[in-house]
Amino acid sequence: MQTKTYGHFINGEWVVGTETFPNVNPSDTRDVIGHYAQGTEADVRAAVEAAAAAFPRWAASTPQERFDVLDRVGSEMLARAEELGTLLAREEGKTLKEAIGEVKRAGQIFKFFAGEALRMSGEHLRSVRPGVEIDLIREPVGVVGLITPWNFPIAIPAWKVAPALAYGNTVVLKPAEQAPASAWALAEILLRSGLPPGAFNLVLGDGTVGAALVAQPGVSAISFTGSREVGRQVAEACARRMIRVQVEMGGKNPLVVLDDAPLEAAVEAAVNGAYFSAGERCTASSRLIVTEGIYERFRAALLERIRRLRVGPALDPNTYIGPVIDEAQLRRILHYIELGQQEGAVLACGGQRLELGTPGFYLAPALFDETDNRMTINREEIFGPVAALIRVRDYEEALAVANDTDYGLSAGIFTRSLRYAHHFRRHVQAGTVMVNLPTAGLDYHIPFGGHKASGYGPKEQGRYAQEFYTVVKTCYVAPEIT
Numbered sequence: 001m002q003t004k005t006y007g008h009f010i011n012g013e014w015v016v017g018t019e020t021f022p023n024v025n026p027s028d029t030r031d032v033i034g035h036y037a038q039g040t041e042a043d044v045r046a047a048v049e050a051a052a053a054a055f056p057r058w059a060a061s062t063p064q065e066r067f068d069v070l071d072r073v074g075s076e077m078l079a080r081a082e083e084l085g086t087l088l089a090r091e092e093g094k095t096l097k098e099a100i101g102e103v104k105r106a107g108q109i110f111k112f113f114a115g116e117a118l119r120m121s122g123e124h125l126r127s128v129r130p131g132v133e134i135d136l137i138r139e140p141v142g143v144v145g146l147i148t149p150w151n152f153p154i155a156i157p158a159w160k161v162a163p164a165l166a167y168g169n170t171v172v173l174k175p176a177e178q179a180p181a182s183a184w185a186l187a188e189i190l191l192r193s194g195l196p197p198g199a200f201n202l203v204l205g206d207g208t209v210g211a212a213l214v215a216q217p218g219v220s221a222i223s224f225t226g227s228r229e230v231g232r233q234v235a236e237a238c239a240r241r242m243i244r245v246q247v248e249m250g251g252k253n254p255l256v257v258l259d260d261a262p263l264e265a266a267v268e269a270a271v272n273g274a275y276f277s278a279g280e281r282c283t284a285s286s287r288l289i290v291t292e293g294i295y296e297r298f299r300a301a302l303l304e305r306i307r308r309l310r311v312g313p314a315l316d317p318n319t320y321i322g323p324v325i326d327e328a329q330l331r332r333i334l335h336y337i338e339l340g341q342q343e344g345a346v347l348a349c350g351g352q353r354l355e356l357g358t359p360g361f362y363l364a365p366a367l368f369d370e371t372d373n374r375m376t377i378n379r380e381e382i383f384g385p386v387a388a389l390i391r392v393r394d395y396e397e398a399l400a401v402a403n404d405t406d407y408g409l410s411a412g413i414f415t416r417s418l419r420y421a422h423h424f425r426r427h428v429q430a431g432t433v434m435v436n437l438p439t440a441g442l443d444y445h446i447p448f449g450g451h452k453a454s455g456y457g458p459k460e461q462g463r464y465a466q467e468f469y470t471v472v473k474t475c476y477v478a479p480e481i482t
């Protein structure tokens with residue numbers, strides 16, 4: 001059967017170029033979801049020009065107009081959550097339940113930012129000089145380039161596109177080539193939302209499209225989510241051009257389990273944080289730091305729980321863990337499994353490729369035991385269903401190990417002690433802290449961003465998103481001329 005070809009969305013029109021790439025279902029590689037256009041520098045230029053031309057009109061739009069557009073998008077996403085979730089699960093490999101949840105979250109994000117368009121305000125201050133008034137007003141930045149990864153192919157585009165538009169910017173989105181269908185579906189919804197042509201543009205393709213967007217004159221800001229390596233290049237390129245930049249990158253997130261932790265809840269949080277979404281979450285709990293009084297019981301209960309995690313196709317309702325995204329990612333994870341053992345870690349379970357009923361990228365969830373925080377598997381982001389147990393003496397050592405990393409995205413602790421929970425909140429070096437909760441799983445209306453090598457620039461999401469998507473203008477006014 002012939003699969004459909006999907007194009008870029010530029011200046012309110014669909015554009016298909018000469019080259020395309022296939023979007024393959026990681027649960028069953030025989031299933032090609034569609035062929036997607038491979039963008040060129042000329043496509044990026046056309047998209048940026050369209051966004052620049054649309055900017056004055058959209059920047060001058062009323063809060064009501066912005067509310068209506070964003071609210072419509074949110075409503076349609078929520079109404080079509082099951083259908084869009086099925087598409088997302090098919091292209092990305094997370095389970096249907098997780099995928100539907102992600103689409104709903106994206107819809108709620110649009111609705112939240114619809115409200116923000118109405119709530120947006122400036123500030124009035126009194127001057128130290130008599131007869132002078134001061135207003136701080138927020139204005140849109142201009143054309144913003146948005147570059148997103150494959151692991152949350154609709155939520156991450158949503159949490160960049162919605163605030164960009166809510167605050168009056170125009171947009172060029174470049175989604176990941178491994179999962180372009182969800183972003184294409186978002187463009188198709190935006191097309192019917194009442195947004196003027198050119199205010200939102202989509203250019204599909206590989207990293208060369210992202211690089212062209214970063215280099216394009218006319219782009220005033222770049223918001224990027226992805227790996228540390230690419231994030232650093234993007235930040236450096238933007239700094240050279242002196243344009244605004246926000247890069248959100250990976251994590252090596254610690255989950256600390258203290259002797260007094262409720263065992264069952266801690267195990268459940270570890271399983272959720274480390275293995276759900278096949279561990280392909282920047283907030284995944286890849287380091288399980290456990291004090292010695294509970295270590296043996298925690299390990300036994302965790303192993304027992306992992307054995308009950310069913311790996312299978314994303315759309316099978318009995319699946320807990322779907323495939324990883326592609327062959328390259330699978331090989332990368334297998335390389336770390338090998339390396340961990342070479343460096344002396346004990347592979348307590350999993351870690352082998354699984355051949356199931358359909359040809360896909362399936363991996364048995366892996367747990368390393370008795371690891372040391374200096375091992376490569378505890379230093380580098382693996383981005384797969386792999387976690388490592390690290391045994392520590394007490395809380396103080398747990399905190400020191402948790403902080404002994406280049407990253408600083410999310411950190412969690414399980415304890416009944418208010419004292420330790422409070423101390424951890426204060427002293428752990430991470431952008432998000434979870435007490436008695438998994439390290440992954442964010443609210444849609446709350447700011448999110450990493451510290452240290454996990455993030456650079458203002459936070460994303462929630463009300464704080466305006467720090468990136470607006471510029472502050474300071475106005476001094478002497479109303480009465482003497």
Ligand SMILES: NC(=O)C1=CN([C@@H]2O[C@H](COP(=O)(O)OP(=O)(O)OC[C@H]3O[C@@H](n4cnc5c(N)ncnc54)[C@H](OP(=O)(O)O)[C@@H]3O)[C@@H](O)[C@H]2O)C=CC1
Nearest residue numbers: 149150175176177206207210211226227230248249250282
């Ligand atoms: N902190 C956070 O909020 C989150 C962070 N992440 C992180 O994302 C990573 C996984 O995503 P992944 O897609 O593999 O990350 P990548 O860094 O490989 O890619 C991210 C995006 O950048 C594009 N890109 C690639 N090269 C360039 C370049 N030179 N210039 C500009 N853009 C480029 C990619 O295109 P292409 O389509 O070719 O891949 C993709 O769209 C993990 O490290 C994960 O931790 C994920 C989710 C949330």
Ligand SMILES: O=C(O)CCC(=O)C(=O)O
Nearest residue numbers: 152281282283440441442
């Ligand atoms: O933990 C979450 O809810 C999502 C955060 C995210 O973007 C990620 O983990 O990649």
